[in-house]
Amino acid sequence: MEDCQIVDLYWQRDNRAITETSARYGKYCFAIAFNILSDIQDAEECVNDTWMGAWNAMPVHRPERLAPFLGKITRSVAFNRSRAKYAGKRGRGEFSLALDELGDCVPCSPSAEQCVQDAELERLVNQFLYTLPEQDCNIFLRRYWYVEPLTEIATKYGLKLNTVKTSLYRSRMKLKRYLEKEEVFL
Amino acid sequence: MKQDRLFHAIGSADTPLLERSERASHVRKANIWVKWCLSAAACFLVIFSFLFINQKNEKVSPNITTPAADITTPASDITAPPNNTSGKNWSQLSGAEVGDFHLLQLSYVTKTSNTKKSDFIIYINEALYSGREQNGTYIIQSNDPVSGNLPECTLKITQTSGVSTAKAAEQMMLDLKKAYTDVSAPTKSSFDNGLYIHGSNGTAWNAKQLDVYFIDNQQGGVFVITASYFTEAAEGHGARFSDMIGTFRVITASDEADSPTWFSQLKNTAAAVIPAIFSDQMAGAKSYLTNDALISTYGEDISKDASVQAIDYTVDNDKAPTSAVISVRHRLGTEDSYSYLTIELFYKNGQWLVHFAGVEK
DSSP: OOHHHHHHHHHTTOTHHHHHHHHHHHHHHHHHHHHHHOOHHHHHHHHHHHHHHHHHHTTTOOOSOHHHHHHHHHHHHHHHHHHHHTTTSOOOHHHHHHHHHHGGGOOOOSSGGGBOOHHHHHHHHHHHHTTSOHHHHHHHHHHHTSOOOHHHHHHHHTOOHHHHHHHHHHHHHHHHHHHHHTTOBO | OHHHHHHHHHTTOOHHHHHHHHHHHHHHHHTOOEEEEOTTOOSTTOOOOOOOOOOTTOOOOOOOOOOOOOSOOOOTTOOOOOOOOOOBOGGGOOTTOOEEEEBOOOOSSOOOTTOSOOEEEOOOOTTTEEEEEETTEEEEEESSOOOSSOOOOEEEEEEESSOOHHHHHHHHHHHHHHHOSEEOOOEEOSSTTOEEEEEEOOSSTTOEEEEEEEEEOSSSOEEEEEEEEEGGGIIIIIHHHHHHHHTOEEEOHHHHHHOOHHHHHHHHHHHHHHHHHHTTOGGGGGGGEEEEEEEESOSSOOTTTOEEEEEEEEESOSSSOOEEEEEEEEESSTTSOOEEEEEEEEEETTEEEEEEEEEEO
8 A cells, every 4th residue: 555545544534544554664663663762562562652643643744755754753752762761871772872972963052041942953953964975864864863773774785884983973073063063052 | 961852853854865865775785886995005195106127037036135043933824914905907897886896906107008017006104204216126115214233124116027926936935045044935915816925034123024925917927025124123114014015006008098087086186185184284285175174183293103004995986976985094003903084075077175084993
């Protein structure tokens, strides 16, 4: 079943929407959830929450492509679940590592007043992604959007592990410089 | 947490970018990036194209004097130090091929095709060494020669026509046995069809040591590269010579004809930018940088410490490149592990411009 047909099912409030979504995107969403949570049971529950989120979001939304739409819900649900589970703790797995890496490119705030709003930060980060060479952007998203392990990214793109690490390093440095230039302090 | 906010912000990446990252993973496997690696190039891109004047069938005979014998060392299980030399010829490259290609043979000069000799490329850190031609031998030696009555520390390159690597090595082994107490039998080196011999006069701190490489000149002859040093200098000059030898490449006339303009330009840009980065003198290389170039390197002059062991060139398209990455494998001490200087470039209006340079272990 095509994406548009599945979306139609959601809009018709037809329960088959969940079945079809699960059949087509179950593995995809599970992979994202597992990368963040590093726990099979948690990831499965997270995927179920994703279907619930999709059910609540359609309508109003009518996404052209379901994969990124569902992926964003999964990512958000998994993030919140991880934060709740490891409240005050470091957490574990790729998610924890990816967050540590992102710490590299967080400009220090000279004062609390200069904190940028999340919406503005989203806009700037998105804008920044378009400044990266295609391969670097892809690698960056696989790591910090999909939270994929470095080895998996290297395999996916047929690159050496060191190439992936170097690409991420320079992208983080570029992001830091970009945010500083835009006077963004978190 | 700040990282959390950033993580959330990245989550709002545009759908086309996410889809592209999915697509690319499949396309990449099929055909996208063609990598050209000039593996094992060494320092500062000082490139020598050197036509030897040796006569055909000349005997292989590096300058060796007979030293006094010292404590002996067994040399039977000696193997050649690793040099990065695997790869394909330029003429074998094709835009339709997939994977890593090692571009071994490039040339900056033309030469007559009726000669039986080849040219070569070797990379030398000019901050530490200089090279000169003398009676058909190319000699590389330190800018600060060791003082006192110590064995010489040099790297010598000669070429002989009409002899195989096996025959040259066999003859060399016999010659060396007259001057050295221990001489290994020829063993395979990491060069294609290459052989290696080690000669030693023992383990005393000032005992002479010799590494000899025999490399097919691809025209029925052989290049002989001889690294001479003494025991105490093994981890200094000896290690640096080994890095340099790893950069050695044979160049034939057909390679020169096939080398595209953009690649020569890319190498020229590397030749200007790498020394500038290592010497922390970027002002002189400004014309090679984009206006917003990010140069994040050592922040100090390390040119006298750097020993480059390899330079890899990667481009996005071999027919009409728009971007390239130069990876410089190097180390600051001969006992250190290698670091990588990564330089990213765009190709616009017939010029390569650096927009990023950074160092990572």
